[in-house]
Amino acid sequence: MTIMAHFLVTGGGGFIGSNLVQALLDRGDKVRVLDNFSTGNRENLNFPHLPPELVANLEVLEGDIADLSTCHKATQSVDYVLHQAAIPSVPRSVALPIESNLANIDGTLNLLVAARDAGVKRLIFASSSAVYGNAPGFPREEGITPAPLSPYAVQKMTAEHYLHVFYELYGFETVSLRYFNVFGPRQDPNSEYAAVIPRFIKAFITGTHPIVYGDGEQSRDFTYVDNVVYGNLLAVEAPEAPGKTMNLACGGQLTLNQILGILRRITGSHSEAVYTDPRAGDVRHSWADITLSEQALNYNIQVPLEEGLASTVEYFRAVFKP
Numbered sequence: 001m002t003i004m005a006h007f008l009v010t011g012g013g014g015f016i017g018s019n020l021v022q023a024l025l026d027r028g029d030k031v032r033v034l035d036n037f038s039t040g041n042r043e044n045l046n047f048p049h050l051p052p053e054l055v056a057n058l059e060v061l062e063g064d065i066a067d068l069s070t071c072h073k074a075t076q077s078v079d080y081v082l083h084q085a086a087i088p089s090v091p092r093s094v095a096l097p098i099e100s101n102l103a104n105i106d107g108t109l110n111l112l113v114a115a116r117d118a119g120v121k122r123l124i125f126a127s128s129s130a131v132y133g134n135a136p137g138f139p140r141e142e143g144i145t146p147a148p149l150s151p152y153a154v155q156k157m158t159a160e161h162y163l164h165v166f167y168e169l170y171g172f173e174t175v176s177l178r179y180f181n182v183f184g185p186r187q188d189p190n191s192e193y194a195a196v197i198p199r200f201i202k203a204f205i206t207g208t209h210p211i212v213y214g215d216g217e218q219s220r221d222f223t224y225v226d227n228v229v230y231g232n233l234l235a236v237e238a239p240e241a242p243g244k245t246m247n248l249a250c251g252g253q254l255t256l257n258q259i260l261g262i263l264r265r266i267t268g269s270h271s272e273a274v275y276t277d278p279r280a281g282d283v284r285h286s287w288a289d290i291t292l293s294e295q296a297l298n299y300n301i302q303v304p305l306e307e308g309l310a311s312t313v314e315y316f317r318a319v320f321k322p
């Protein structure tokens with residue numbers, strides 16, 4: 001990677017966003033974060049392991065992408081936008097469809113307009129495997145017709161269409177990356193909408209019982225966050241990327257029960273899971289075909305699953321240190 005550029009990372013105070021910010025600062029880029037800190041937090045933007053002269057390239061704007069003038073301000077003098085800001089949870093979108101629509105669709109449209117008008121070179125969007133729903137066909141390849149099961153999935157699919165239309169109509173370079181169950185350091189283990197891996201790890205480390213919604217036989221293509229960071233950085237530069245929607249994952253499939261087994265081994269816990277009702281809107285299986293991102297981005301997996309899980313456990317051990 002040779003670009004030294006000015007990036008806007010929306011949702012940069014969140015889990016994936018802050019990992020992107022860290023990688024960009026680390027290679028010497030200038031980074032502006034736009035975040036309303038609804039699910040993210042400012043502590044995620046402390047980077048004690050980076051040299052202060054690199055951290056000085058970080059600027060934080062607190063604001064909402066649902067506000068167009070904020071988006072105009074945030075995109076001034078920016079070369080690239082990595083758009084991570086969203087209300088990111090399926091169950092939260094089931095509970096609050098209007099609120100999540102505002103952030104995930106209206107907010108994305110505001111940002112597209114502002115970025116296009118500001119002369120941004122390329123915008124990369126954090127889409128989701130949720131768009132596939134329970135459509136037939138595994139592994140998921142991008143040609144499968146989306147079958148959203150939740151407002152969140154409808155919103156991500158709609159935003160993808162907006163990106164594509166902006167590319168076709170205005171020649172604005174846009175790329176949608178469909179993330180598949182990302183995990184790693186700084187993911188929130190505490191909210192009622194928290195993702196499964198940080199919840200499981202927290203339970204094992206703190207000696208409580210992990211809660212599984214459903215029978216645990218649902219599967220996911222779990223992806224360590226460094227792979228997603230790597231895919232985004234490739235998408236910024238790849239000549240083949242604009243106008244495309246691509247899966248970004250590991251191309252594997254594990255059930256929640258299998259993940260519990262691996263995490264028990266890594267943490268040394270013997271805690272049994274508690275099984276409860278499945279959650280509305282959740283898909284049963286998820287497994288990515290990553291051929292397109294391998295071809296169009298030259299993407300390959302940087303950190304395999306077990307290595308990523310071990311690093312994540314190590315991170316949370318420090319967080320939950322007694």
Ligand SMILES: NC(=O)c1ccc[n+]([C@@H]2O[C@H](COP(=O)([O-])OP(=O)(O)OC[C@H]3O[C@@H](n4cnc5c(N)ncnc54)[C@H](O)[C@@H]3O)[C@@H](O)[C@H]2O)c1
Pocket residue numbers: 010011012013014015016017034035036037038039040041063064065066083084085086087088089103107126127128129178179180181182183188195
């Ligand atoms: N984590 C995953 O497994 C996963 C999978 C598929 C897609 N995604 C997508 O990746 C992106 C990042 O997800 P994450 O897991 O890091 O979640 P996160 O909640 O940690 O990050 C989202 C960030 O967006 C901010 N935000 C929310 N609404 C905003 C608004 N209206 N204006 C400005 N900022 C706002 C939040 O405060 C937060 O910092 C999201 O778009 C999410 O939908 C995540």
